[in-house]
Structure formats: structure tokens, C-alpha cells
Amino acid sequence: MSTTQIDRLRELLEPLADARGMDLEDVRVTPAGRRRVLQVVVDRDGGVGLDACAELSREVSAELDGSDVMGGAPYVLEVTSPGAERPLTEPRHYRRAVGRLVRLRLHQGGDVTARITAVDEAGLDLEVPGEKGRKAQARRVEFTDIAGARVELEFSRRPAGDQSQKEA
Template sequence: MGAQAREERIAELLEPVLAKAGLELEAVELTPAGKKRVLRVIVDSDDGVDLDTIGEATQDVDGALESSDVMGELPYNLEVSSPGVSRPLTQPRHWRRNRGRLVKAALAEGGEVTGRITGADDQGVTLEIEGQPRTFAHAELAQGRVQVEFRRDTDADAAD
């Protein structure tokens, strides 16, 4: 079985297990690491993912994998984590979960915009760009990336 087919089988096995815990499966990555393999399971939810949630999800995922033959005989290390800020925003849920964050978004027709997500739903995304709201349909956005901010203006205002 190829790596992609195995990843698809793993995803089919884990999606309902994670859904019971209120989590969505964002990605499954199976990569070789010496004589073992590393299985990365990326999870997320509208409420965010904290360390306790990751710990519980790891136990649920491990139990599901152990009761199945999907991983075969070769040993593997399991890593369960949240997506982090480097994940591209491509789905409506990604935009929704990053409300309030500064993003740089590629436009489907070319070019890009940078703004703060002030609203997001299944129809589109509203960005505050230079103080003005601008709404985009999801089809107008190729993808977005969260921009790392070390100090927001509102943080500076709160410190005064």
C-alpha cells in the first residue's frame, strides 16, 4: 500500500474518533524516519486546541490505531498537534478560526492583500485593510497566511 493510500485509510479511521471529541482532522502525514515512520495527525476545532485536548486526542488516536491494522507491522512514532500559524488558510473554517489575526492573502485573480480578519463565514471573509472593511468571497482568495505579530497596536494601547 502506498503512503497516500495509507494516509487516506488512516484519515477514514480517525475522523469519526476525533469528531466524538469535538475535533476536526486537518491532516495526516506519514513520513519515513530511519527504521521507523512518523505519523503526524493535525487536529483543530472552533474552540482552539490546548495541551489537555492534544493529550486526550493522542490517547484516542493511539487506541484507534492499535485496534486496527491500518499502520501495518513497521514501528512508528505518533505525533498529534494543532496546525500552527504556518498552515495556509484555504477552507472557510480556517478563516473563521483566525478572526482577529493579521493575514496576507493571495487573490485568485493575482496580487495580494494584507488585513485583519474581522469576519468569516461559509460565504466569504471580511478583512480590515488600512482601517476599511473589505469583503471577499472565498473564490476570490487563493489562500491566506497568518502574519506573526509581536506587538499589536491594541497591546500598546493597553500598556499606556
């Protein structure tokens, strides 16, 4: 896949996402048999629902039909929101994950699993769970110290504002 084609796709699709208050997170074209799959990943504060993806998909499809950016070969269009395990790479990703448990891989200091309590332009405020009944600890991590990060899936996530586990 030509980077030039991805760049052209981004130029074409970014205004459509922006007009709906969405961020164009990723554009991928992958082979799938005789066809290709064009995956457009969008997100926004509060998340992107199925209806918003469907509406954007119709707009993207119409825009692509009027363009030669995909060439003449058949393709399947998929407009989606980021998966739960996507990497956190931009400050907006961390901001959208406030209250969530994340695993951070630091340039120095190994891995940290903690809950994001606040985000600013320089980094994160975290609540690191206490071990063996100990109290949770506050910690600050700057964006420049983070080598990689992902949201951890929680099946019994406590509701926002629930202080019952903090006071144990």
C-alpha cells in the first residue's frame, strides 16, 4: 500500500470526520482476496456509536465514489471506532481514558498499571492500586516518560465516583 494513497485518503476523509466532531485516528487498506478492505477508524470525546459510524460511512462512500483515490479495484469500506485494546498514543487518547485502568510501559522504570485520574498537556495523574490491602498511591507520569500504553479491560469496573474501594 502506497503511503501516498493513505495520505490522499486522509486528506479526503479528515474534513468529513472533522465536520462530525470526530478525530480520524487511522486509515488502513488491506488485501482481502480479490478485494481490499478500507478501514476508517474514528473517535471523539464520549465515544462513537453505531449510528454515527453508519452516517459517516454513507458520507465517506459518496466521497470515495466521486474520487479516484481507491482506483478501479473493488473494495469494502469499514468505518469503525477504536477497539478496546488500541494503543494510547495521543494526549486526547489519555483524556478519553480518564477513570480507566491502563498499563503503561515506561522508558525507565518498567511497567505501571494504574487508573488515570487526570490528564493535562504534560502528562497523567494516576492512582496506583495498593498491594495486599495497602492504600492506593498517587503518581505523576509525564508523556515523555511513556514508551507505550493500553487500556486494561475490566470486567468489574467500579462506577465513576465510587469511593468504597479507595477507603479499604
